[in-house]
Amino acid sequence: MTLAEVARAAGVSASTVSRILNGTANVSAEKREVVERTLTRLNYRPNVLARGLASGRTMSVGVLTQDISSPFYGDTLRGLEQGLARSGYHPVVISGHWRAQEEMEAIDFLVTRRVDGMAVLGGVAPDERLREVAGQVPLVALGRSVPGLEAQCLRLDNHSGAYAATRHLIDLGHRAIAHIAGVPSHRDAQDRLSGYRAALEDAGLPFDPDLVLEGDFLEQSGFLAATRLIEGRRMFTAIFAANDQMAYGARLALYRRGLRVPEDVSLVGFDDLPGSIYTTPPLTTVRQPTYEMGVAAAACVLGLLRGEPPELPPLGVELIVRESTARRRL
Structure with a gap:
């Protein structure tokens, strides 16, 4: 045919x-x-090969994610795939694992495979390299802002989300609020820590560095951080984790030590992963529109491929209050 x-x-x-x-x-x-x-x-x-030879296009969009197994990136990838559906373009996905060298190699792989466009989800690849690639193929970046490519970047306000999460705990009467932070080199982790600190400052509460522990956005690090908090004998009545996965780990650590959520310790996450509504108890968290971000990235790449100016919708974060937080017991 x-x-x-x-x-x-x-x-x-x-x-x-x-x-x-x-x-x-x-x-x-x-x-x-x-x-x-x-x-x-x-x-x-x-015949994809024949079409590519005739048109100079491979009908593929390269997607650099950080961890293809991550539920956070998985939901974004699902949106991206849906956004490309029926366009004739298909995603080629590769992970960078938050390592600059791996990300650079992944980007080089996609460029040498002649992808027609590229979507970069987070990461730590140098801005200079992303600007260079954007001069070769249409590029959209999610979760980061690249100077010179601002119109092609979609970054949510992590600071205000963390502020809202911490403020929620303060309004419930909590004063000793621990924070399980992400990797210090990640911009998301930096902004969520700054939002946490700003909420404490605005409420007139002192910042206690002993109540801030570093994680790596994975469940095990949340478990270890909460365990160190408990073993450190520091008084705390609430934990704000920089993402839901670390909140899951913290929840297990509290359970193992006989501490109830939220009766003894209130717990808040960040992302609102699909599984967060099904935890015990359902997790209070800050919702990021991950699926919508993927759809928006796909639409922007397709627009750039048609020669249109970049267009990304304004997307925000929202505090979702569930049963893992409660008023501090006197």
Whole structure:
């Protein structure tokens, strides 16, 4: 089955079918529906290699994530995949594991595979390298801001989210609030720590460095940090973890030591991962619109591929109050 045969069956030109397949057609919804029905009925499968040679495109979008197994990045990838659906483009995903050298190698891999566009999810690759790549292919960055590429970056306000989480605990009467922070070199971790400190300062509460422990955004580090808090004999009645995964680990550590959530210790996370509503008790957290971020990144890359100016919607964070927080017992 050739593209010309599909065009004859649909009653349109071969060039119209081609543009619909590669996502660049400006046609009516009715005509697009006729062509898509015909493609399905005739079971047309385009020769991707031939199309790439003819058009100079590989119909692929490179995606640099940090950990493909992470539920946070998984939800963003799901949105990105959905955003590319029916466009003719497909994602090529590779992980950087928050290591600059691995990220640079991953970016080089995607560039040498001639991806048509790229989406970078977080990471620590140098801004200079991302600007260089953006000069070669359309690029969108999520979770970071690259000077010179601001219109192509979507970064949420981690500071205000952490402030809201800490303020929620303060309003419940908690005064000794511990913080399990992320890796200090990560901008998200820095902003969430600064939001935590700002909420304490605005409430007239002293910042106690002994109540801040470093994690790595994974469950085990949350477990270890909460264990150190308990063993350190520091008085605390609440924990704000810099992400939900570390909050899960902290919850287990509290359980192992016979401390109840929220009766003895209130617990707040950050991200609102899909599983956070099903923890025991359901976790109070700061919601990041991870799926929507993926959809927005895909739409922006596709727009850039069509020669349109970059456009990313304003997305915000939101405190989601569930049963893991309660008023401090006197």
